[in-house]
Amino acid sequence: MKIELKNISKAFGVNQVLKDISLTVNSGEVHALMGENGAGKSTLMNILTGLFPASGGKIFIDGEERTFQNPREAELFGISFIHQEMNSWPELTVMENLFLGREIKKNGLLNNKEMRKQSRAAFNELGVNIPLNVEIGTLSVGQQQMIEIAKSFLSNLQILIMDEPTSALTERETSKLFEVIQHLKKRGVGIIYISHRMEEIFKLSDVVTVMRDGKVIDTKPTKDTNVNELVKKMVGREITDYYPHKNTPVGDVTFEVSHLESATNKFHDISFSVKSGEILAFSGLMGSGRTEVMRAVFGIDKPKSGVIKLHGKPIRIRKPLDAIRHGIGFLTENRKDEGLILDFSIRENVTLPSTRNFVKNLFFNTKMAMLFVRDLIQRLTIRSTGTEQIVGNLSGGNQQKVVLAKWVGISPKVLILDEPTRGVDVGSKREIYELMNELAGKGVPIIMVSSDLPEVLGVSDRIIVMHEGRIAGEILGKDANQEKIMQLATLGE
Known part of the structure; x- marks a missing residue:
C-alpha cells in the first residue's frame, strides 16, 4: 500500500494547525515523523485515519483518492493508528478490549474460543504473556501499551501508525517491539513512526520527515542526516547541550x-x-x-x-x-x-x-x-x-x-x-x-x-x-x- 497526502491543511476555528502538508509512505518502509509537540504530527495522522476532516488537500491510496469517515473504517481498510494515550476500557478484560467493536460470533453468540486463539497468536507475535481474563485497568502502563499494539495485529494490517510507542515500555518490551517492526517490514507493512527518541529513529527508520509549526520542513533518507541536523530543523535553532548544567548548591x-x-x-x-x-x-x-x-x-x-x-x-x-x-x-x-x-x-x-x-x-x-x-x-x-x-x-x-x-x-x-x-x-x-x-x-x-x-x-x-x-x-x-x-x-x- 502506498499513501500520498497532498497539500493537506487543517484549521480549528482561527487556529491553522496544518499548512500545505505533503507526505508519502510506502509499503515495507519505516517512515519517521518528527517535530516538537504541537507541530501537527498527530493531527495529520488523525486526518489520514478519518478522525478529523481536512480543511484542504487530498489523500491518495495506491493512486486512488480516498477519505475515511472514521478510524474504524480506516482500520478495516488496513490502516491502524496506535495512539500515545491508551484507548482502553479499564473495567473490561484484556480480551474484551482487544475485540471491542469487532467481536467474533458464531450462530449469533460470541465465539470466545476463536477470540482467545487470535489473541494468543497476536501476543505470541509480540512475545508477551498477558492473561486474557484480567481487567486491563489492573495492568501496568507498559502492558496496556503492548495490548494496544496487539490490537493492530487483529486487523488486515498494511499501514501501522505508532505514536511514541515505547514511551511506557520496558527495555525488554522495547527490544521485542523493534523485532516485530522488522518482521512487519519484511511482510511489506508500511510503518509511520512518531517518536522524539533519536536513537530509535536512527535504529529503525528508512526515511524521516521533520515538521515544525504545521509545515513539513524536510524529508530525506535517515542515513543522510544526523541528530544535530534533525534537532535544528525541529526547533529552528541548535541545542548544543541537551542537559543544562545545574550549579545550584544542595542544602539540608x-x-x-x-x-x-x-x-x-x-x-x-x-x-x-x-x-x-x-x-x-x-x-x-x-x-x-x-x-x-x-x-x-x-x-x-x-x-x-x-x-x-x-x-x-x-x-x-x-x-x-x-x-x-x-x-x-x-x-x-x-x-x-x-x-x-x-x-x-x-x-x-x-x-x-x-x-x-x-x-x-x-x-x-x-x-x-x-x-x-x-x-x-x-x-x-x-x-x-x-x-x-x-x-x-x-x-x-x-x-x-x-x-x-x-x-x-x-x-x-x-x-x-x-x-x-x-x-x-x-x-x-x-x-x-x-x-x-x-x-x-x-x-x-x-x-x-x-x-x-x-x-x-x-x-x-x-x-x-x-x-x-x-x-x-x-x-x-x-x-x-x-x-x-x-x-x-x-x-x-
Whole structure:
C-alpha cells in the first residue's frame, strides 16, 4: 500500500494547525515523523485515519483518492493508528478490549474460543504473556501499551501508525517491539513512526520527515542526516547541550521517608531523604516499585506503615489533598487518567490544586486566575490558543506541560515528577530541565522517577536504584554511569 497526502491543511476555528502538508509512505518502509509537540504530527495522522476532516488537500491510496469517515473504517481498510494515550476500557478484560467493536460470533453468540486463539497468536507475535481474563485497568502502563499494539495485529494490517510507542515500555518490551517492526517490514507493512527518541529513529527508520509549526520542513533518507541536523530543523535553532548544567548548591535535608511498607506487597522498607535544591532520581526497571512508592507518599495508595517528615516534623498523608496542603506536588506518569481533566480548560486544570488562592469574599477571582495561568503558559511555553483552550485538544507534550504548570503553581515545598518528559520533544525536554533547575535553585527538593537513563544521568544530583520493590543502592550523580545503574536494577547489588 502506498499513501500520498497532498497539500493537506487543517484549521480549528482561527487556529491553522496544518499548512500545505505533503507526505508519502510506502509499503515495507519505516517512515519517521518528527517535530516538537504541537507541530501537527498527530493531527495529520488523525486526518489520514478519518478522525478529523481536512480543511484542504487530498489523500491518495495506491493512486486512488480516498477519505475515511472514521478510524474504524480506516482500520478495516488496513490502516491502524496506535495512539500515545491508551484507548482502553479499564473495567473490561484484556480480551474484551482487544475485540471491542469487532467481536467474533458464531450462530449469533460470541465465539470466545476463536477470540482467545487470535489473541494468543497476536501476543505470541509480540512475545508477551498477558492473561486474557484480567481487567486491563489492573495492568501496568507498559502492558496496556503492548495490548494496544496487539490490537493492530487483529486487523488486515498494511499501514501501522505508532505514536511514541515505547514511551511506557520496558527495555525488554522495547527490544521485542523493534523485532516485530522488522518482521512487519519484511511482510511489506508500511510503518509511520512518531517518536522524539533519536536513537530509535536512527535504529529503525528508512526515511524521516521533520515538521515544525504545521509545515513539513524536510524529508530525506535517515542515513543522510544526523541528530544535530534533525534537532535544528525541529526547533529552528541548535541545542548544543541537551542537559543544562545545574550549579545550584544542595542544602539540608527537607523531606524524609522512613520504613515505608506497601499494603499490597509492591515495595518493602523504603527509606530515603531529599535535600533542599537537590534533584533525586529514582531509577530501576518497570515494576521495580518506583511509581508505587511515590503514589504512597502522595496519598493515592495507602501504605501499611512508615513515617514521612517535612522539615524534620512528621506529617500525616492519608489522601492527596493532605499532601497538597503540605505543599507536595506530584506529576503522575498517567497524565490522561490521573493528571488532567481533559474536558476542562487549561485555566481550570492549572488552578485546580490552588483554587483557595483565588477566592476572595467567597467569590472566585477569574481575572486573577487567568493572569496567573497566562504567566505559567508563557513560562512553560505551552502551545495553545489561550487559557480557555480545552486540555483534551492539546498535543500530548503540551498536556504534560499543563500538569507541570499545575504543580509549579502551588509553589511546592517538595515536587515529585514521575516520567516528566515522557512523550515530550527535545526542545521541550530542555525547557523542563531548565525549570527543574530553576525550582531547585529556589530550594525546592525534586524527586524524579525516570526510565530514561541518559536523563537520570544528565539531570540528577543523586540516584536511588530500585529492584523488585526494594532499594538496591544509591549513587552520587557525579559517580554514576549506565552500567552501575543497570547492575543494581537487574541484579539488586
